[in-house]
Amino acid sequence: MTAIYFDDDATLDAIAGATAGIFGYGPVGRALALNLRDSGIRVMTAPEFDDEAEMASNDEIPALPAAEIAQTCDILIITTPDDALPPLYMGSIAPHLKRGDLMVFTSGYAMAFGTVEPPPFLDVGVLAPRAPPATRSAPDISAGRVR
Secondary structure, three states: OOOOOOHHHOOOHHHOOOEEEEEOOOHHHHHHHHHHHHOOOEEEEEOOOHHHHHHHHHOOOOEOOHHHHHHHOOEEEEOOOHHHHHHHHHHHHHHHOOOOOEEEEOOOHHHHOOOOOOOOOOEEEEOOOOOOOOOOOHHHHHOOOOO
């Protein structure tokens, strides 16, 4: 039998008190960071480029080096392009992974082709958007709706 879930069925209990680190602050990373923050989750980012760092600053999302994000955060969300992921993962993320961390990829290619292999003590998920994030409007925010 198929189960259908609605907004009221979802809670943040599983991640309450966690800190989310977003690697990359492009359109997908920014949308995830803002939605998590607006949901009450502490968020920080490791932007790839200066303009992303400036945007994060304007959004009041702390921007830190990738290794510091990996050390500090419980939820690691990787939004960087697939070709940039292996050196980022090996150099800044893998050395700091902890038992119980949740790592979420916005593309499954790195795992599918073996360029990144998360250790077995991690929880791993894939959230693979296939369209640009919707723009958040002031009426949506003020009405408590976030797209």
